[in-house]
Structures are given as C-alpha cells and as structure tokens.
Amino acid sequence: MILVDTSLWIDHLRDVDSRLLSLLASDLVCIHPWVIGELACGNLKNPQEILSLLNNLPSCPAANEAEVLYFIDQHQLIGRGIGYIDAHLLAASINGVQI
Template sequence: MILVDTSVWINYLRDGNHRLERLLLDGDVVCHNNIIGELACGNIKNRKEIISLLQSLPLIKDVEFQEFLYFIEQNQLSGKGIGFVDIHLLASAKLEQLPLWTEDKRLKTAAKVLDLDYKTKR
C-alpha cells in the first residue's frame, strides 16, 4: 500500500500517470482525509466524482494533535519548509509504515530522511 500525496493526484488528474493507474487497479493506494480536503479546495473537473472516488479508497489514520507535535520534535521537522498537512501525512505514513509518493520537493526530502519515500521503497 502507498499513500499518494496531493501533488501526485494533481498531476494525475491533469496529465494521467500509468504507474498510479496500475497501483489503483491493483488496490495498492491509500488516501488521507487531508489529501481529499486539499483536492476538494481546488478547481478540478468532475469534482464530485473525483472526491467520491478518493473517499472510496482505504483511508489511513490521522494522528492526534499531541502525536503530531511530538512527531515534529522527534524528527526535527520545524523550519524545514513543510506545512501542517505535509507533516500530518508523514506522521500517518510513519505510523502505518507506508511509503509516501510525492512530487513536492521539500516533502520528498523529508520522506527520504524518514525512510518513507515511495521511490526509494520500490
């Protein structure tokens, strides 16, 4: 199972992605409520259908706020240029021991440091 970040979904919805299509067909993609929320805030075609399909994917657990704060401190993530949602995704992926596939440079760097980067997990 792989947690697919908003950046990958945006590129997929715009241009397609054969690797993501294969992962979806194989049932290897999980989602997170924050990813659905970020996409819901955007301007996407077939909005209701896309949001509904994302909600039908298995969802990984979100971390509690205190766990979130602890995760930042333990992994020295403050001041790294990644935000609230990104750190939530990292913490949830770490908790579930799942790789995170992202095309966001700063998030990818943090995922690599935490041994969560999808491309290094293949």
C-alpha cells in the same frame, strides 16, 4: 499501502500517471482525509465524481494533533519548510503507510 500526496493526485488528474494507475488497479493506494480536503478546495473539473472516487479508497490511519506535534519535534522539522499537512502525511507514514 501507499499514501499518495495531493500534488501527485493533481498531476494524475492533469495527465494520467501510468504508475499510479497500476497501483490503483492493484488496490495498493490509500487516502488521507486531509488530501481529500486539499483537493476539494482546488479547482477540479468533476469535483463530485473525483471526490466520490477518492472517498472510496481505503483510508490511512491519521495521526492526532499531539502525535503530529511530537513527530515534528522528534524529527526536527521546525523551520525546514515542511507544512502542517505534509507533517500529518509524514506522521501517518510512520503508522505503516508508505508515501
């Protein structure tokens, strides 16, 4: 499964990304709850429809707080400009999800 990050969803919603469309058609895309949350806070044209479609995608395994903090420490991400949500997505990728 491939975890698609928020910025790619935003790009896809503005101008259809044929590669993402192909991955979606092949059932290769999963979603992280924090990506849905970020998109829900944004300015979507059809928020209920889009969020409903995203919620129908397979959910990737989310790391808990302790796992993310451990991941940040072990991969020396402190002070590198990586945000907490991205750290969650990266930690989820360690659990077998491709980003």
